[in-house]
Amino acid sequence: MVTMNLEGLEMIAVLVVVVLFVKVLEQFGLLEAGYDDSVEDELELSAVRHRPEGLEQLEAQTRFSRKELQILYRGFKNECPSGVVNEETFKDIYSQFFPQGDASTYAHFLFNAFDTDHNGSVSFEDFVMGLSILLRGTVQEKLNWAFNLYDINKDGYITKEEMLDIMKAIYDMMGKCTYPVLKEETPRQHVEVFFQKMDKNKDGVVTIDEFIDCCQNDENIMRSMHLFENVL
Amino acid sequence: MATGVAAWLPFARAAAIGWMPVANCPMPVAPRDNSKRQDELIILNVSGRRFQTWRTTLDRYPDTLLGSSEKDFFYNEETKEYFFDRDPDAFRSILNFYRTGKLHYPRHECISAYDEELTFFGIIPEIIGDCCYEEYKDRKRENLERLQDDQEENKDMKMPNMNFRETMWRAFENPHTSTMALVFYYVTGFFIAISVITNVVETVPCGSTANQKDMPCGERYTVAFFCMDTACVMIFTVEYLMRLFAAPSRYRFMRSVMSIIDVVAILPYYIGLVMTNNEDVSGAFVTLRVFRVFRIFKFSRHSQGLRILGYTLKSCASELGFLLFSLTMAIIIFATVMFYAEKGSSSSKFTSIPASFWYTIVTMTTLGYGDMVPKTIAGKIFGSICSLSGVLVIALPVPVIVSNFSRIYHQNQRADKRRAQKKARLARIRIAKSGSANAFLQSKRNGLLNELLELTGTEEDEQKLTKSTSLLESQHHHLLHCLEKTTAHEFVDEQMYEQNCLETALQTYPSRSPSISSHDSSVGTCCGRRVKRNTPLPNASTPSAHPIPTHQGPLQELSAIHIQCGDPPSHSTSRSNLNLKTDDSGRINCKGGRITTAIISLPTPPALTPDGDGLHGPPQRRPPPPPGHPAVPSIQTTTSSAGTNIVKVSAL
Numbered sequence: 001m002v003t004m005n006l007e008g009l010e011m012i013a014v015l016v017v018v019v020l021f022v023k024v025l026e027q028f029g030l031l032e033a034g035y036d037d038s039v040e041d042e043l044e045l046s047a048v049r050h051r052p053e054g055l056e057q058l059e060a061q062t063r064f065s066r067k068e069l070q071i072l073y074r075g076f077k078n079e080c081p082s083g084v085v086n087e088e089t090f091k092d093i094y095s096q097f098f099p100q101g102d103a104s105t106y107a108h109f110l111f112n113a114f115d116t117d118h119n120g121s122v123s124f125e126d127f128v129m130g131l132s133i134l135l136r137g138t139v140q141e142k143l144n145w146a147f148n149l150y151d152i153n154k155d156g157y158i159t160k161e162e163m164l165d166i167m168k169a170i171y172d173m174m175g176k177c178t179y180p181v182l183k184e185e186t187p188r189q190h191v192e193v194f195f196q197k198m199d200k201n202k203d204g205v206v207t208i209d210e211f212i213d214c215c216q217n218d219e220n221i222m223r224s225m226h227l228f229e230n231v232l
Numbered sequence: 233m234a235t236g237v238a239a240w241l242p243f244a245r246a247a248a249i250g251w252m253p254v255a256n257c258p259m260p261v262a263p264r265d266n267s268k269r270q271d272e273l274i275i276l277n278v279s280g281r282r283f284q285t286w287r288t289t290l291d292r293y294p295d296t297l298l299g300s301s302e303k304d305f306f307y308n309e310e311t312k313e314y315f316f317d318r319d320p321d322a323f324r325s326i327l328n329f330y331r332t333g334k335l336h337y338p339r340h341e342c343i344s345a346y347d348e349e350l351t352f353f354g355i356i357p358e359i360i361g362d363c364c365y366e367e368y369k370d371r372k373r374e375n376l377e378r379l380q381d382d383q384e385e386n387k388d389m390k391m392p393n394m395n396f397r398e399t400m401w402r403a404f405e406n407p408h409t410s411t412m413a414l415v416f417y418y419v420t421g422f423f424i425a426i427s428v429i430t431n432v433v434e435t436v437p438c439g440s441t442a443n444q445k446d447m448p449c450g451e452r453y454t455v456a457f458f459c460m461d462t463a464c465v466m467i468f469t470v471e472y473l474m475r476l477f478a479a480p481s482r483y484r485f486m487r488s489v490m491s492i493i494d495v496v497a498i499l500p501y502y503i504g505l506v507m508t509n510n511e512d513v514s515g516a517f518v519t520l521r522v523f524r525v526f527r528i529f530k531f532s533r534h535s536q537g538l539r540i541l542g543y544t545l546k547s548c549a550s551e552l553g554f555l556l557f558s559l560t561m562a563i564i565i566f567a568t569v570m571f572y573a574e575k576g577s578s579s580s581k582f583t584s585i586p587a588s589f590w591y592t593i594v595t596m597t598t599l600g601y602g603d604m605v606p607k608t609i610a611g612k613i614f615g616s617i618c619s620l621s622g623v624l625v626i627a628l629p630v631p632v633i634v635s636n637f638s639r640i641y642h643q644n645q646r647a648d649k650r651r652a653q654k655k656a657r658l659a660r661i662r663i664a665k666s667g668s669a670n671a672f673l674q675s676k677r678n679g680l681l682n683e684l685l686e687l688t689g690t691e692e693d694e695q696k697l698t699k700s701t702s703l704l705e706s707q708h709h710h711l712l713h714c715l716e717k718t719t720a721h722e723f724v725d726e727q728m729y730e731q732n733c734l735e736t737a738l739q740t741y742p743s744r745s746p747s748i749s750s751h752d753s754s755v756g757t758c759c760g761r762r763v764k765r766n767t768p769l770p771n772a773s774t775p776s777a778h779p780i781p782t783h784q785g786p787l788q789e790l791s792a793i794h795i796q797c798g799d800p801p802s803h804s805t806s807r808s809n810l811n812l813k814t815d816d817s818g819r820i821n822c823k824g825g826r827i828t829t830a831i832i833s834l835p836t837p838p839a840l841t842p843d844g845d846g847l848h849g850p851p852q853r854r855p856p857p858p859p860g861h862p863a864v865p866s867i868q869t870t871t872s873s874a875g876t877n878i879v880k881v882s883a884l
Contacts, residue, residue: 009573013613071271074286075239078331097244110247127243134246142249149250170251194254215253224252224259231242 050083052124061125062132069128076124084121087111101175109169113149139225143212157205158198163191239292275313276327281320282313289330296354298330322349329355337364343371377643378650400478420471421534427464427527430457465501468494468527490533497527540644544637551636555629559596562625566592566618573611580607591615596622666726668708673723675709 052058058069080089087108094107114122114130133141148154152162167187174182198206198214215221252259274290276283276298293299308315316323322341326349329335337346337360350357360368394402403413434450434457450457472494479485500520507517532538545552567588574582581604582588591604595618606615716722724732 007576007610010608010610013573013610016617017613071288078239093240094244097241110250113250131243131246134249143253146250146253150253167254170254190254190256193256198253211253220255220258221253224255225249227252227259227262228245228249230262230264231245 050121050123052083058125058128062128063136064128064132072128072131073124076127084123085127086121090122098173098175100177101173103173105169105172106166109149109152109166112152113145135229135231139216139222140212142225143215144208147208147211157207158211159205160191160195163194163206164188167191167194276323277308277311277313277315278318278320278323279316281323283323283327285327285330292330292333293355298326298353300354302354318349318352319345322346326350326353326355329359334361335359335364336361337368339367343368343375347372378646397478398480400474401480404475404478416471417534420467421531423464423467424527424530424534426460427468427524430460430464431521431524431527461501464527465498468498468530472498490530493526493529493532496523497530500524536644540640541637544633544640547640548633548636551629551632555626558625558628562596562618562621563589563592566596566614566621569614570606570611570618573608573614574606577607577611581605582611592618595619597626598623669723669725671705672709672712673725675706676713 052073055066055069058064059066062069064072077083079085079093085093090111091104091107094110095103097103111122112118114126116126116129130145133145137145147158150158150163150166152165164187167190171182171187171190176182195204195206197218198210200210200214272287273284274287276285290298290303297303303314306314306316322338322345325336325338325341335355335357347357357368403410403416407413407417435448437446438449438452472491475491475494476482476485485491500523503520504517532542567585570591571582571585571588574580574588582591588604591606593599594601594604595615598619600619606612712723
C-alpha cells in the first residue's frame with residue numbers, strides 16, 4: 001500500500017493536474033459545463049420591428065394628406081429601418097441639428113412628449129400624431145402639446161423645478177459660445193419671468209388653464225404659433 | 233449638420249413650437265419654400281442602366297453633382313432623363329450613398345477607377361463609412377507606393393555635370409552604373425569572403441608536425457595568415473576611406489550602420505598592431521579578434537536579402553520585445569517553482585533560482601539538454617507544464633514577424649518586377665508616341681501628294697492617295713500643322729535629326745557658307761544660312777513604303793531644304809529668325825520656317841527656340857518631297873552643288 005505523503009507543493013501540483021484533466025473532458029463534451037443559459041443569450045431577439053397601421057387609418061387620425069404621410073413615412077423609415085425610434089437614436093438625430101450645444105436633455109423631454117404611450121420608443125404613429133398636432137392643429141391643441149412638454153411628470157401642473165429643468169435644457173442647446181455670455185442664473189431668471197407672466201394666482205404652479213389663457217393673450221406667442229405651418 | 237438627417241428637419245422645426253411660450257421676443261420670419269415641387273421620381277440613365285430615385289433623395293447632398301444644378305448639364309430633353317456615360321457598377325455605390333447616407337467601397341473595384349468616379353460625382357472620399365474606410369485607405373496606399381516606385385527609378389538616371397565626388401558616390405551606391413563600380417563591388421565581396429574564411433580556417437587544427445599536439449593552423453602558418461589579414465584590412469580601409477571621401481554628407485555617413493560595421497571590422501587589426509607585444513592585454517587582444525567576425529556583415533551591402541531581413545527585424549521590434557518580455561516572465565515563474573519543488577530532493581542540481589533559469593530556458597525552447605532534470609513528482613509535473621507553455625509562448629509572436637517579413641519581401645519583389653517591366657513600358661510609350669508622329673508625317677506627305685496631283689491634274693491618283701483618316705486624326709494633324717506654321721519650323725524624325733547633328737559637327741568650319749549663300753539669290757540666303765546652322769538633312773529614306781518613289785541623295789536634301797524656306801523673314805514672332813540676314817529680298821518662293829527637330833509628342837514643348845535647338849529631342853521623320861515639281865533657281869549648299877530640282881511647294 002503506497003502511503004501518499006503529499007507535501008504542500010505536491011498537492012498543488014496534483015490539483016493543477018486534476019483541473020487540467022477536467023478541462024480536457026469538457027472539451028470532449030463528456031462533462032457538461034452547466035452554462036445552459038448562455039446558449040439562449042446568443043439567440044438574442046433581433047430588434048423589435050414595428051409596422052404602422054394602414055395609410056387610411058392614419059389619414060383619418062391625423063390631418064395629413066396621403067401624399068404627405070407617404071413622404072413622412074419614407075423619411076422616417078429611412079432613418080430608422082426598424083420602424084421605431086428609441087431614445088438614443090432620437091437624441092442622436094436631434095443633436096445633429098444643434099452642433100454647438102448639448103441637445104440631449106431637451107431631446108429627452110421631447111422624446112417623452114412624443115412617446116404618448118410611454119413605452120420607451122416612438123413609433124411612426126406617435127411621430128405622425130405629434131407632427132399633426134404641431135403642424136396642423138389648432139392653437140389650443142398646440143398649446144396643449146407645449147404644456148405637456150413642460151409638465152415633466154405629467155401631473156397637470158408645471159412647477160418651478162420642472163420649468164427650470166426645461167429652461168436649462170433649452171439653454172444647454174446654445175452651448176458655450178454665445179453673445180452675451182451665458183451666465184449661471186440666466187435660466188433661473190428666465191423661469192422667474194415666465195412664472196411671473198403665467199402664474200396668475202401666484203400659487204407657485206402653472207395649470208393648463210392659466211397657461212392657455214396667458215398664451216392666448218400674448219400676441220407674440222400667438223403669432224409664433226403659426227410660424228411653422230408651412231413646414232411640410 | 234449631417235445631411236443624412238435632413239429628412240428630420242421638418243420634425244425639428246415643428247418641435248420648436250415647444251419654445252414659443254417660453255420666448256420673450258418675437259420670432260424671425262420663416263423662409264418660404266417657393267419651389268413647391270411635388271416629390272418626383274428622377275430617372276438616371278447610366279450607360280443604359282436606369283436608376284430611379286426621388287428628387288429629394290438626391291437633394292440631400294447639395295454640394296455634389298447629382299444634388300446640385302450641375303446635373304442639368306446631363307439632362308436629355310427627348311427622353312426626359314439624366315444621362316451619364318459612366319460605369320453603372322460603380323454608380324450603384326454612389327447612389328446608395330444618397331439613399332443611405334453611407335458611402336461604401338466595393339472591394340472588387342479598382343481603386344483608381346473608384347476614385348475617378350467619386351471625383352466625377354463630386355463626392356469626397358473621406359466620407360467613406362467606417363466599415364470600408366480601412367480597406368480603401370490600404371488600397372490607396374498600395375497604389376501610391378506603386379506610383380512612387382516609378383518616380384524613384386527616374387532618379388537613378390545619370391545627371392549631367394556630376395563632379396568626380398558625386399560620380400564616385402553613385403558608383404558605390406549603385407554598382408551597375410559603370411564597369412569600374414562593378415569591378416570594385418566584386419573585388420570587395422571577394423575579399424570579404426576571403427577574410428571570413430581566413431578567420432575560420434585559422435582555428436582549425438592542422439596536422440601536427442613535430443609537436444605533440446595539434447596546433448591550429450593560425451599558429452602554424454602565422455606569417456601567411458598575417459599577410460592575408462593585412463591585405464584584407466588594407467582593402468577594407470581603402471574602401472572605407474574612399475566612401476568617406478565620396479559621401480555627400482560625411483557626418484551622416486559616419487553615423488550610418490554600414491560605416492560602423494566597417495570601422496568595427498578593421499579596428500581590431502590596428503589595435504592588434506599597436507599592442508601585440510604587451511602580454512597584459514593579450515586577453516583583450518583575443519577579445520578583439522572576435523570582432524573580426526563582423527566583417528561578415530559587410531556582405532549586407534552585397535545582398536538585398538540580408539538587408540530585408542535586417543529591416544524586418546527592425547520593424548518587428550515591438551513583437552520581438554513582447555516575445556522577450558513574456559519569455560522572461562515565464563522563465564522567472566517556472567524557475568521559482570522548480571527551485572522550490574526540487575529543494576527537497578537530494579543532490580538536486582537546482583541549487584538556486586538563477587541556476588533554475590538555465591533549466592527553464594532549455595525546457596521552454598524544447599531543447600532539453602538533460603544536464604538538469606527534476607526528480608520529484610511535483611518537479612516533473614511543473615516541468616512538463618513548463619515545456620508545454622514554452623511552445624505556446626514562443627509560437628505566438630512568430631506569425632506576426634513572418635507576415636511582416638513577407639510583406640516587405642513582396643514589396644521588394646514588386647519593385648524589382650516594376651524595374652524589369654519598366655523597359656517594356658517605356659518602349660510601349662515610345663512606340664505609341666512615334667506612331668502618332670509618323671501618322672502626322674504620313675498625312676503631311678499625303679497632303680503634299682494631293683497638291684502635286686492637283687497641279688498635275690490626275691484625279692484617279694488623288695483618290696487613291698487620300699487615305700481615309702478619321703476626323704479626330706485629321707483635326708489633330710491640322711493642329712500640329714498650325715504649330716508648325718506658328719513657329720516656322722517643321723517636324724522631322726529621329727534619323728534625320730541625328731544625321732543633322734552629325735553634319736553640324738562636321739561643318740563647324742565652313743563659315744563661309746553664309747556669305748556664299750548670300751551671294752546667291754534671296755532664296756539661297758535664307759536657306760544657306762539656315763543650312764549652316766541647322767545642318768542639312770541627311771539622305772534618309774522613309775522607313776515605311778510610300779506610294780511615290782523619292783529621289784535619294786542630295787537632290788532630296790535640296791528640295792527638302794527648300795521646302796523649309798517658307799515664311800518671309802518678317803515672321804518676327806519666331807525667334808528662330810533672329811539670326812536671319814535681313815537682306816533677303818525677293819525671297820518670293822520662300823515659305824515655311826526652318827528645319828526643326830521638335831517632337832510631336834504633346835507634353836514636350838515645341839522647339840520654339842533659336843538655332844541651337846536643332847539638337848533637342850529626337851527628330852521626326854520628314855516627308856521626302858515628291859519629285860516632279862518645277863524647279864526653282866538652284867541654291868548652293870555646303871553639302872551638294874547640284875541644286876537643280878528644287879521643289880516649290882505651296883502651303884499644305
